[in-house]
Amino acid sequence: DAKTTQPNSMESNEEEPVHLPCNHSTISGTDYIHWYRQLPSQGPEYVIHGLTSNVNNRMASLAIAEDRKSSTLILHRATLRDAAVYYCILWNAGGTSYGKLTFGQGTILTVHP
Amino acid sequence: EAGVTQSPTHLIKTRGQQATLRCSPISGHTSVYWYQQALGLGLQFLLWYDEGEERNRGNFPPRFSGRQFPNYSSELNVNALELEDSALYLCASSLEVLINYGYTFGSGTRLTVV
Numbered sequence: 001d002a003k004t005t006q007p008n009s010m011e012s013n014e015e016e017p018v019h020l021p022c023n024h025s026t027i028s029g030t031d032y033i034h035w036y037r038q039l040p041s042q043g044p045e046y047v048i049h050g051l052t053s054n055v056n057n058r059m060a061s062l063a064i065a066e067d068r069k070s071s072t073l074i075l076h077r078a079t080l081r082d083a084a085v086y087y088c089i090l091w092n093a094g095g096t097s098y099g100k101l102t103f104g105q106g107t108i109l110t111v112h113p
Numbered sequence: 114e115a116g117v118t119q120s121p122t123h124l125i126k127t128r129g130q131q132a133t134l135r136c137s138p139i140s141g142h143t144s145v146y147w148y149q150q151a152l153g154l155g156l157q158f159l160l161w162y163d164e165g166e167e168r169n170r171g172n173f174p175p176r177f178s179g180r181q182f183p184n185y186s187s188e189l190n191v192n193a194l195e196l197e198d199s200a201l202y203l204c205a206s207s208l209e210v211l212i213n214y215g216y217t218f219g220s221g222t223r224l225t226v227v
Contacts, residue, residue: 032212034215036215036216042220042221043117043203043205043218043219043220043221044156044203044205044216044218045218046214046215046216046217047215049215093212096169098168098169099144099146099161099163099168099169100146100158100161100169100171101146101158101216102158103148103155103156104155105155106155
């Protein structure tokens with residue numbers, strides 16, 4: 001499985017934008033970029049995913065670099081509820097990875113009031 | 114719409130016993146996934162069931178097994194429990210495999226082996 005690198009932790013202030021980076025220099029052309037977050041004492045929550053183009057949904061935006069070797073999850077206005085561990089995951093439809101998301105250590109986001 | 118439901122929320126077992134954990138997916142979702150989240154080890158993929166069949170399996174011993182029923186609900190069985198099996202067991206479901214959708218996770222079953 002192609003690997004991702006994320007900072008261990010980041011901090012933000014409430015109502016400010018947050019940019020969470022993810023490096024994936026060994027990404028293949030058919031790897032999808034998935035983002036999940038996990039709030040304390042809860043199961044992970046799907047945030048967004050994409051393949052090549054930037055994606056937007058009600059929760060966040062995903063900006064994918066032109067060479068796809070990195071991506072950024074953008075929370076437009078952080079709230080206290082956004083404090084969580086954020087996971088950047090590469091998923092490929094082929095081979096032994098089918099149906100399996102491999103979670104790394106993620107980025108712990110702290111949001112200050 | 115009801116989310117993914119797991120039962121029980123907490124389970125305490127003695128070493129050597131068997132544990133059975135249950136998962137009901139979101140209505141219409143045919144795929145069910147099981148993950149283990151042990152303290153300090155992160156989320157580890159256990160099993161994937163789709164249409165009643167085991168489709169993929171993580172690096173876990175055979176005493177971890179499961180099944181999916183015709184209504185797409187699923188059971189995870191852990192036999193011969195060991196202390197290190199203490200963890201949060203998470204179930205997720207999806208409409209189709211990950212190309213157009215993400216997983217929806219439940220809140221988990223906290224298994225404690227004493």
